[in-house]
Amino acid sequence: MKTELPREQERLENVMETISEQIGKLKEETDWRRQEVVGFRKHFWDDVKVNTDTFDDYLETIISLRQQAQNLSVSQSTHKQASNKLSALLRMQDVPYFGRIDFMEEGTSNTERIYIGISTLMDLSGENFLIYDWRAPISSVYYNYSSGPAEYTTPEGVIDGVLEEKWQYIIRGGVVESMFETSLTIGDEILQQVLGKSTDKHLHSIVSTIQMEQNQIIRHDHGRLLIVQGAAGSGKTSAALQRIAYLLYKYRDRLKADQIILFSPNSMFNSYVSNVLPELGEENMQQVTFQEYLVHRLSDEFQVEGPYEQLEYVLTATDEPAYRTRSESIRFKASIRFFEIIKRYRQSLELSGMLFKGIKFRGKQIVTAKQITERFYNCDTSLRFHNRLEKLTKWLNELVDEVEKHECTEAWVQEKIELLSEDDYQKAYNHLRKKQGFKGASSDDYEMESEALGQLIVRQKLKLLRKQIRELRFLNIKGIYKQLFSDATWMDGEISEEWEDICLSTLKMLDEGKLFYEDATPFLLLKELIQGFQTNNIIKHVLVDEAQDYSPFQFEFLKRLFPAARMTVLGDFNQAIFAHASETVDFNTLTSLYGPNETNTINLTRSYRSTRPIVEFTRVLVPNGERITVFERDGEKPVLTQLTDRKELHRCIVSKVSDLQKQKLNTIAIICKSAEESVAAYDSLSNVQEIKLVKSGSIEYEQGVVVIPAYLAKGIEFDAVIIYDASTEVYGDESLRRLFYTACTRAMHYLQLYSVGEMSPFLLNVAPKSIVRSLT
Numbered sequence: 029m030k031t032e033l034p035r036e037q038e039r040l041e042n043v044m045e046t047i048s049e050q051i052g053k054l055k056e057e058t059d060w061r062r063q064e065v066v067g068f069r070k071h072f073w074d075d076v077k078v079n080t081d082t083f084d085d086y087l088e089t090i091i092s093l094r095q096q097a098q099n100l101s102v103s104q105s106t107h108k109q110a111s112n113k114l115s116a117l118l119r120m121q122d123v124p125y126f127g128r129i130d131f132m133e134e135g136t137s138n139t140e141r142i143y144i145g146i147s148t149l150m151d152l153s154g155e156n157f158l159i160y161d162w163r164a165p166i167s168s169v170y171y172n173y174s175s176g177p178a179e180y181t182t183p184e185g186v187i188d189g190v191l192e193e194k195w196q197y198i199i200r201g202g203v204v205e206s207m208f209e210t211s212l213t214i215g216d217e218i219l220q221q222v223l224g225k226s227t228d229k230h231l232h233s234i235v236s237t238i239q240m241e242q243n244q245i246i247r248h249d250h251g252r253l254l255i256v257q258g259a260a261g262s263g264k265t266s267a268a269l270q271r272i273a274y275l276l277y278k279y280r281d282r283l284k285a286d287q288i289i290l291f292s293p294n295s296m297f298n299s300y301v302s303n304v305l306p307e308l309g310e311e312n313m314q315q316v317t318f319q320e321y322l323v324h325r326l327s328d329e330f331q332v333e334g335p336y337e338q339l340e341y342v343l344t345a346t347d348e349p350a351y352r353t354r355s356e357s358i359r360f361k362a363s364i365r366f367f368e369i370i371k372r373y374r375q376s377l378e379l380s381g382m383l384f385k386g387i388k389f390r391g392k393q394i395v396t397a398k399q400i401t402e403r404f405y406n407c408d409t410s411l412r413f414h415n416r417l418e419k420l421t422k423w424l425n426e427l428v429d430e431v432e433k434h435e436c437t438e439a440w441v442q443e444k445i446e447l448l449s450e451d452d453y454q455k456a457y458n459h460l461r462k463k464q465g466f467k468g469a470s471s472d473d474y475e476m477e478s479e480a481l482g483q484l485i486v487r488q489k490l491k492l493l494r495k496q497i498r499e500l501r502f503l504n505i506k507g508i509y510k511q512l513f514s515d516a517t518w519m520d521g522e523i524s525e526e527w528e529d530i531c532l533s534t535l536k537m538l539d540e541g542k543l544f545y546e547d548a549t550p551f552l553l554l555k556e557l558i559q560g561f562q563t564n565n566i567i568k569h570v571l572v573d574e575a576q577d578y579s580p581f582q583f584e585f586l587k588r589l590f591p592a593a594r595m596t597v598l599g600d601f602n603q604a605i606f607a608h609a610s611e612t613v614d615f616n617t618l619t620s621l622y623g624p625n626e627t628n629t630i631n632l633t634r635s636y637r638s639t640r641p642i643v644e645f646t647r648v649l650v651p652n653g654e655r656i657t658v659f660e661r662d663g664e665k666p667v668l669t670q671l672t673d674r675k676e677l678h679r680c681i682v683s684k685v686s687d688l689q690k691q692k693l694n695t696i697a698i699i700c701k702s703a704e705e706s707v708a709a710y711d712s713l714s715n716v717q718e719i720k721l722v723k724s725g726s727i728e729y730e731q732g733v734v735v736i737p738a739y740l741a742k743g744i745e746f747d748a749v750i751i752y753d754a755s756t757e758v759y760g761d762e763s764l765r766r767l768f769y770t771a772c773t774r775a776m777h778y779l780q781l782y783s784v785g786e787m788s789p790f791l792l793n794v795a796p797k798s799i800v801r802s803l804t
């Protein structure tokens with residue numbers, strides 16, 4: 029290695045020189061290309077002769093306009109390409125590459141040294157690769173193999189060969205600080221260093237230390253559905269984002285970032301992950317939460333409860349009389365059973381049960397709900413449901429046509445004509461003149477004109493009604509959904525004791541114009557099954573993070589919403605915190621979504637986020653935790669401190685935070701069970717400098733000291749975690765085990781638990797050697 033280092037340093041310097049030269053050239057090129065674009069925009073009209081006198085002139089104008097627009101677009105895209113390349117090179121200035129493989133292709137006697145970095149670099153002749161993009165086919169050998177026979181797939185076929193050596197570099201400020209030959213896994217030493225650092229505001233790319241099993245997720249490229257079930261901190265989110273970068277590279281000529289959508293748990297998470305793709309030189313994908321989608325679709329009709337409001341209720345309202353009913357309702361409405369019931373219910377609507385709203389115009393009934401129902405069910409029942417609805421819509425439009433014809437002679441219309449302002453009158457008159465060709469000279473024309481004006485006024489007035497008919501607003505979906513809760517015949521099999529109360533509370537909410545979170549997706553599904561699905565064919569990849577928090581309903585929904593997309597689902601059932609997920613233990617049910625042939629599952633069991641002592645402690649908290657393997661990184665054992673009262677608790681936390689700050693830990697989270705507990709903790713800890721409270725609407729991941737409910741800490745991580753109160757009083761119920769586990773697994777380097785009074789039963793199985801118990 030000693031002899032290698034100077035040679036590698038020399039090579040690095042040559043590469044850096046090439047980078048500098050290319051940067052210089054590209055800076056010039058982007059400058060003049062920018063000016064070219066500005067020039068094109070400024071003088072866009074100079075070269076276009078606008079002449080519409082004759083048809084030929086008009087055609088010529090169009091052609092020259094098109095030509096000009098095309099020139100501008102070519103110039104813009106060349107500028108964009110040059111500036112993208114420039115920013116890639118600028119990013120590579122610091123660390124041009126991080127790895128190397130020495131690969132001998134079968135049938136040759138040459139060992140090629142392949143250097144791997146975040147982007148490709150050619151030498152100045154443009155013929156030789158100095159650096160290969162980490163996503164290039166040959167780079168997969170780096171992530172997939174230890175020394176020995178290896179292969180990689182190119183568009184032309186499989187290339188076999190021998191991987192002779194594999195190296196990792198630590199390069200800083202133009203110096204090869206060290207290099208390691210890595211045999212089995214990619215550089216434990218480097219991973220140690222990366223993971224040992226303090227966090228900052230954002231998750232970072234893991235490109236230089238991607239592990240073999242994570243690489244499978246990143247490069248997976250067949251089937252409609254990829255399921256990733258992985259332990260807390262095993263790199264699910266990281267692999268998902270690297271996967272997006274990979275797909276954008278592999279399909280760069282046909283896939284754009286806005287054709288990929290990531291469903292994330294909350295807005296704060298969006299800001300937390302927003303840097304990874306730009307670090308890799310790619311644009312961010314679209315990001316959305318499921319709640320945002322529900323609000324977008326349903327907020328016209330209802331006030332829709334959010335998932336965190338629901339969760340807060342589940343966590344804090346245990347003493348309320350309606351608690352059992354609500355919990356049962358949440359579980360039932362997310363179940364496959366309810367999903368099947370809705371599908372059957374929709375089928376049955378073909379024969380009876382559809383509800384409509386009558387249509388009125390200016391207080392006069394055009395058609396009653398009963399008449400619409402009769403018309404719908406008198407229709408040929410062999411027709412498909414949606415065709416029947418289409419026919420119904422056509423019929424309603426004809427009824428409106430009739431109204432339009434007769435209404436124009438009504439007194440209100442004449443009144444309107446008289447009240448028309450000079451300006452409006454002229455506009456309407458001009459419009460009619462153009463359309464109907466009268467000149468207003470004879471008395472016949474006058475009659476025609478006033479009738480036509482009347483029609484115009486009525487038509488305008490009926491526009492809204494026609495729009496409502498087009499949007500099928502005459503369907504009474506709320507009433508149809510309510511029927512499900514008015515009639516127990518839908519409940520095949522066993523009916524829960526709580527059923528009557530579930531029905532009463534659901535009907536009450538609906539009547540108040542509100543929708544519980546657990547009702548929102550079933551309601552929307554029923555609506556779509558009746559009206560036809562609104563689909564998005566532009567999106568080609570859907571990624572769902574924290575997928576354990578979605579109900580089977582929601583997945584079915586996503587599948588139908590994005591029919592042209594492939595789906596990647598990432599989650600961990602040990603972190604399933606919503607009440608509806610309490611019985612589900614894996615993603616097996618998802619296989620039915622696209623069928624077994626289109627579904628692949630990858631498990632990640634190794635946890636990278638936390639130190640060995642923290643993982644050894646947390647994995648005991650969940651069933652099958654022994655399957656979680658540890659990444660060897662040393663640290664302090666978690667500490668459990670039992671206290672007798674809250675005053676003491678707050679005193680201890682203040683002093684602990686101050687200790688941790690002295691150790692230069694950037695992010696310290698005091699994690700509470702709920703928002704209610706967080707507010708109380710925050711109020712009592714106000715003497716901690718710059719302490720912040722994270723609420724469900726927060727959009728920025730905050731550094732420093734934060735008080736946060738466990739469910740909002742999901743998916744993110746902190747240098748140090750303080751569990752505010754791990755007592756039986758707070759975490760006594762078995763249903764809170766996964767929430768407690770989620771909270772503890774947010775810690776990277778340090779974990780402190782306090783318990784006011786008796787500690788939670790979850791801690792009873794923890795071996796004495798895994799935790800330091802301290803009494804104050």
Ligand SMILES: Nc1ncnc2c1ncn2[C@@H]1O[C@H](COP(=O)(O)OP(=O)(O)OP(=O)(O)O)[C@@H](O)[C@H]1O
Pocket residue numbers: 219222223231232234237238239242258259260261262263264265266267600636637742743744745773
């Ligand atoms: N191969 C890797 N190289 C470097 N860091 C890694 C690697 N894999 C994971 N990490 C780090 O481990 C931490 C956890 O990763 P990530 O958040 O992606 O895990 P997760 O499985 O989504 O976790 P959770 O389910 O608990 O939210 C992050 O800091 C990430 O950078």
